[in-house]
Amino acid sequence: MTVGNGFRAPGTGLMVFGGLLSALGAYLFQVLGGRALGAESFAPISVLWTMFFILATVVLVPVEQHVTREAASGRRVLTLHGLLPSLVAILFAALAGTLFVLLALERAFLGDETFLLLTFVLFTFYGLYELARGLLAGHRQFGLVGWAMIGESVGRLVLALSFLAVAPTPISLGWAMALGALTVVATRFWRFDHEAPSGSIAGSSKFLGVYVIGSAASQALLAGAPLAVLVLDGRPELISVAFVTFTLFRAPLTLIYLLQGRVLPHLIRMAESGDRTQADRLISRIVAIGVALCLAGALTGYVAGADVVQLLLGAEFRPSPEVAALVAGGVVAALTSQVVGQFLVAGGRTAALTLVWSLGLATAVVVLAVSSLEPLTRVALAFALGESVALTAMWRVSRSTPVQELSQRGR
Numbered sequence: 104m105t106v107g108n109g110f111r112a113p114g115t116g117l118m119v120f121g122g123l124l125s126a127l128g129a130y131l132f133q134v135l136g137g138r139a140l141g142a143e144s145f146a147p148i149s150v151l152w153t154m155f156f157i158l159a160t161v162v163l164v165p166v167e168q169h170v171t172r173e174a175a176s177g178r179r180v181l182t183l184h185g186l187l188p189s190l191v192a193i194l195f196a197a198l199a200g201t202l203f204v205l206l207a208l209e210r211a212f213l214g215d216e217t218f219l220l221l222t223f224v225l226f227t228f229y230g231l232y233e234l235a236r237g238l239l240a241g242h243r244q245f246g247l248v249g250w251a252m253i254g255e256s257v258g259r260l261v262l263a264l265s266f267l268a269v270a271p272t273p274i275s276l277g278w279a280m281a282l283g284a285l286t287v288v289a290t291r292f293w294r295f296d297h298e299a300p301s302g303s304i305a306g307s308s309k310f311l312g313v314y315v316i317g318s319a320a321s322q323a324l325l326a327g328a329p330l331a332v333l334v335l336d337g338r339p340e341l342i343s344v345a346f347v348t349f350t351l352f353r354a355p356l357t358l359i360y361l362l363q364g365r366v367l368p369h370l371i372r373m374a375e376s377g378d379r380t381q382a383d384r385l386i387s388r389i390v391a392i393g394v395a396l397c398l399a400g401a402l403t404g405y406v407a408g409a410d411v412v413q414l415l416l417g418a419e420f421r422p423s424p425e426v427a428a429l430v431a432g433g434v435v436a437a438l439t440s441q442v443v444g445q446f447l448v449a450g451g452r453t454a455a456l457t458l459v460w461s462l463g464l465a466t467a468v469v470v471l472a473v474s475s476l477e478p479l480t481r482v483a484l485a486f487a488l489g490e491s492v493a494l495t496a497m498w499r500v501s502r503s504t505p506v507q508e509l510s511q512r513g514r
Contacts (some may be wrong), residue, residue, distance in 0.1 A: 104359070107171045113245070113246060114243075114244065114245030114246025114247070114249060115245050115249070116364060117245070117246045117249035117250070117361065118245040118246065118248045118249040118251060118252075118365055118469045119249070119362065119365075120253075121248065121249030121250065121251070121252035121256075122249070122252055122358050122361040122376050124154065124252065124253050124257075125252040125253070125255065125256040125356045125357075125358075125361055126255055126354045126355075126357050128256030128257065128259065128260055128451055129255075129256070129357060130351065130354060130415075131260055131352070131356065131453075132259055132260055132263055132276075132279075132280075133152075133265055133347060133350060133351070133416075134415050134416060135212075135260070135264070135267070136148055136263065136267075136276045137343070137347060137416045137417070137420065138416065138417070139267050140271065140272075140273065140276070141419075142268070142339065142340050142343040142344075142419045142420060143339050143340065143343075144272075144273060145273070145343055145466065146211065146339035146340075146342050146343050147211060147213055147218070147273040147277075148273050148276050148277065148280075149329055149342055149343050149345075149346035149347070150207065150211040150212070150329060150330070150333070150342065150346075151212070151218070151222070151263060151273075151277060152280070152282070152346065152350065153326055153327070153328075153329045153330060153346055153350075154200060154203050154204075154225070154330070155200065155222075155225060155229075155264055155280070156322070156326045156350075157322040157323065157326045157327060158196045158199060158200050158226065158322075159196070159226075159229060159233075160321070160322045160326070160360060161194070161196075161315060161318040161319045161321075161322045162192050162196040162307075162315055162317060162318070162462055163192070163193070163196060163200075163226075163229055163230055163233040164197060164233065164318065164360055165311055165314040165318055166188075166189045166192050166193065166230065166233050166237065166239075167194070167233040167236050167237035167363065167364060167475050168233060168237065168314070168363070168367060169188065169189065169235070169237065169311045169314070170189060170233075170234055170237030170238050170241060171237040171238075171240045171241040171364050172241070172365055172367070173185065174237065174238050174241020174242050174295075175238075175240065175241040175242075175367075176241075177429065179296055179476050180234075180237075180238050180241075180296055181238075181296040182292055186374070188311045188312075189234055189311075192230075192311060192315065193226065193227065193230030193234075194228065195231070196226045197222075197223050197225075197226035197227050200223070200225070200226050201222045201223045201226075203220045203222075204218050204219055205219060209335070211334075211461050212273075213273070215273075215274060218274070220276065220487045221277045222282055223279060225277070225280055225281040225284075225384065228281055228282070228284040228285055229281075229284045231249070231259050231284065231285075231287065231288075232255060232284040232287045235251060235287045235288075235290060235292040236248055236251055236252075236287070236292075236364060237364065238292050238293075238295060238296065239251065239290065239292050239295065240364035240365065240367070241364075242295040243296055244292075245365055247290045248364065248365070249290075249294070250289075251286070251287045251290050252289060252361055252393045254286030254287065254289060254290075255283050255284055255286055255287065255508055256283070257286075258282070258283040258285075258286040258404045259279050259280060259282075259283030260279075260283075261277070261455070262276070262279035262282055262283055263276055263279035265279075266278060266279050270335045277467040278415075279501050284482075286310050289369075290416070302385050305362060305425055313453040313454050313456075313457060314448070314453040314456065315459035316457050317453055317454075317456035317458075317459070317461075318456075318460070320457065320460035320461045320463070320464040321437075321456075321460040321463070321464075321493075323464055324437075324460065324463050324464045324467050324484075324486065324489045324490065324493070325353065325356070325437050325490075326349070326353075328345045328346075328348075328482045328483070328486060329342050329343075329345045329346040329348045329349070329432075331345075331471065331478075331482045331485075332345040332479055332482055335471075335478035335482070336478040336479075336482065339446075340419065340457070341479060343419075343420060344419075344420050344421070344422055344479065345422075345479055345482065347412060347415075347420050348408075348420075348422045348426060348430055349430055349434075349486075350426065350454050351411070351412060351415065352404070352408070352427075352430045352431050352434050353434045353437070353496075355434070355435075355438055356434055356437055356438045356441060359438055359441050359442060360441070363441070363445055364464075365444075365447055366442075367448060368444060370445055370446060370448075370449035372450060373449070382446060383385060383502050386443055386498065386501050386502055387498075387502070388447060389437060389441060389442055389443055390498045391440075392439075393435065393436065393438070393439025393494065394439075394494075396435045396439070397432045397435045397436050397491075398432070399435075400431040400434065400435040401428045401429070401431055401432030401435075402428070403430035404424075404427040404428040404430060404431025404432065405424045405425070405427060405431075406424075408422070408424070408427025408428065408430070408431055409421050409422050409423065409424050409426075409427045412427070422479065423479075423480065425480055425483070426479055426480055426483045429483035429484055429486065429487040430486065431482075431486035432487055433483070433489075433490040433491075434490075436487070436490035436491055436493070436494045437490045437493070437494075439494055439497075440459070440463075440490065440494045440497045442448070443494075443497045443498060443501050444456055444459070444497055444501070446501045447500070447501055455501075456501045458500065459493055459500055462493060462496050463490060463492050463494055463496070464489060464490040465489075465490045465495030466485075466488055466492040466493075467485040467488065467489030468485070469482055469487060470485035470489070471485045
């Protein structure tokens with residue numbers, strides 16, 4: 104099979120389409136669930152989705168990128184040594200998510216113990232999904248990555264419609280979330296695993312372990328808004344408003360998560376070329392565009408963001424214009440940081456990511472502690488300022504990357 108160069112490899116267009124459809128599918132799932140259940144009954148799914156999004160991007164997205172790097176390096180993934188770091192990470196995510204549900208069972212999950220099993224299954228199936236996507240991306244099977252995203256998104260929607268027709272409850276939506284990921288089996292991803300010997304288990308574990316720590320700070324900042332509102336206020340209605348506002352506005356960032364597996368192999372090749380000037384120029388261009396879009400996003404959010412949320416989900420989900428502006432601007436800053444951060448991932452500099460996101464999270468925590476604004480506005484302000492600090496730090500750290508470090512591939 105002919106393999107294209109750069110971003111012209113076969114299947115790239117289908118992967119982009121799959122990412123767009125996946126982001127749209129997430130919107131439709133939330134709109135469907137919110138309208139079917141209402142703000143109060145939708146609150147358990149708001150908390151479940153938020154917790155899942157945080158843990159999935161903290162643990163499962165690094166698993167995907169770890170597998171992508173391993174596969175792109177010619178190392179076999181589907182062996183005991185190759186799978187061990189990923190399996191440990193997936194199990195950790197499943198247990199952590201289940202423990203959270205157990206602790207919040209009465210307050211956030213209606214006391215329904217079915218959520219415990221549902222949560223463990225959710226993380227297990229999505230762990231398989233991310234592992235499969237990473238293997239396919241590492242072997243440049245970008246078309247199949249696109250089909251995997253299409254299958255997951257469409258499958259979740261079909262299951263949600265079917266389950267809600269039988270029983271319009273939060274549990275129905277939860278099972279639709281969990282089972283949609285199983286569609287990835289249709290790609291038969293295991294066919295593409297190389298026969299080459301596995302890489303160093305210690306090096307792989309170090310890359311993945313440090314990456315998970317950095318992602319934890321990143322996602323606590325990005326996706327923790329409903330949980331912060333839960334702590335500050337606790338009303339189900341306000342939790343739902345926080346959830347839908349942040350989730351709807353961060354759809355472009357979700358798309359970046361879905362497509363970064365396409366970008367990473369190209370950045371690894373750029374790093375290996377030793378062209379520091381090209382990398383620095385590209386980073387500066389990305390940051391400059393990102394800053395301009397932050398301002399445009401904040402203005403757009405202030406003018407129209409609240410109306411968009413109300414149009415999609417109804418008046419009971421409407422945020423204030425100030426909240427919409429802060430969330431929109433902050434999401435664009437987070438998106439820019441995520442793109443720039445891929446240069447560090449390509450060079451195996453996951454410790455630098457941890458430093459950057461820790462600074463952003465610390466800023467947000469300070470704002471939450473000292474601000475006297477009402478809960479949702481306080482959370483939105485903390486988010487926007489934290490993401491701004493993280494973007495500034497990401498720009499400085501990424502441009503200071505020596506060529507020798509960029510050439511390290513975590514072997």
